[in-house]
Amino acid sequence: MAISSRLKNNSFAKNFLVLFSGNTVAQLIAILASPIMTRLYSPEDFGVFSTYSSILIVLLTFSSLCFEKAIPLEVSKSNRLQLIYMSSISILFVAFLNIAVYGLFHVSLFDVFHAPTNTLLQWLLSLGLIFAGIYQVLSYANIRSKDFRSLTTSKIGQSWGTVGAQISVFKIGEGLIIGDVVGRAISVTMLIRHFFKHNRWQKINFQQMKKLARTYRQFPLFSTFSTMFNSLSLQLIILLLMRFYGSEVAGYYALTQKAIGIPITLIGIALSQVFYSEVANKFSTERRAVYRLYTTLIRKITIFAVPAIVLLILVAPTIFSLVFGEAWRISGEFAQLVSGLFLGQLIFMPISQVLYATGHQKTQLAWDVGRCIVVFVGMLGLYHFGFSMEIVLLYFGCTMGLSYFVLGFLGWRVLKGE
Secondary structure, eight states: OHHHHHHHHOHHHHHHHHHHHHHHHHHHHHHHHHHHHHHHSOHHHHHHHHHHHHHHHHHHHHHTTTGGGGGGGOOOHHHHHHHHHHHHHHHHHHHHHHHHHHHHHOOOHHHHTTOOOOHHHHHHHHHHHHHHHHHHHHHHHHHHHTOHHHHHHHHHHHHHHHHHHHHHTTTSTTHHHHHHHHHHHHHHHHHHHHHHHHSOOOOOOHHHHHHHHHHTTHIIIIIHHHHHHHHHHHHHHHHHHHHHHOHHHHHHHHHHIIIIIHHHHHHHHHHHHHHHHHHHHHTTTOHHHHHHHHHHHHHHHHHHHHHHHHHHHHHHHHHHHHHHOGGGHHHHHHHHHTHHHHHHHHHHGGGTTHHHHTTOHHHHHHHHHHHHHHHHHHHHHHHHTTOOHHHHHHHHHHHHHHHHHHHHHHHHHHHHTO
16 A cells, blocks of 8 residues: 555656556567577578668657657647657658668668668668657657556557567568568557547648747757767667678677667666656756656666676576577677676666756767767777777677766756756
């Protein structure tokens, strides 16, 4: 009874538990299916899939011009709907542009990283972008209304759809990618249906859009580039492994990311979505309360994160070989090398939206650009001077982990008012 009463009075904890429970179930479905996937698909298949996923994530960062981040800040319901339209139109344009460029010139982002491609892959990439992009936009509308339950159910639907489709079409070379697109289609359909149950359709108003574009111009001017560099820093490892060492090595790292990185990311996203909502609503009036929440979150997560990562370093290769098969032991060794990244993500991803939510887009941009340059130049230099793949991965893990601690310090200074 005491716990139930405390949850009712603590909206942050209640909302987090809703998102966390849903994300846990969604991720559990994917984890339980992973031993099947590693026996149906080869490391090369995972390598191509991870390249597709990395390109999709990078496209996702700028395709909406980041106008969706303004949705939780907007008071007017009519303006929020127009922001949704603006973001969605921009996503559709980028998706169409991808198909058009490949169709006319046979130029593809896959070519840059020496990954195989064809017309089907380009269509799947564009469809994946549309589904993932519109889902991301609507998720910010849910953050604004604090409707976290529909986000939870849609994530579970996505996991079931992805796993089911990937198992069903494993004989097709692009099976992993097809499954991903099917899962995203299911999740966005669920969110769209839910959204229009509670919101009336409104005509597109270009004059209103123009005014909103001026009001929130800092998002496309700063947040778009900031988010793009942020994603590039995270995705560079897959893309450069693909280019330097081929699809097999990229595939081994993809399983590392799938088994360790994605669960951490989902937990972090669940917390960060609730945290973003709290900061957007309370920063201007209850700054001290937001500061206390910020420091409490970091302190409590650190107590759990440090021993968890130490355990990962000790047992990762053994666990990977037992669960996924001896051939995938290398993925466990990769997990040891990039454990610094996982530590930083586990502690600081929940509060990673703090600079956006408090209006410090320029600071966020400087951090993202700086991190991307340090990661890219360092990895490129190590490869150029003949250092081993293991050293390249260790450098990536250490620099990425350290960068999250820098972000945590920047957020602390902003909230403390320095």
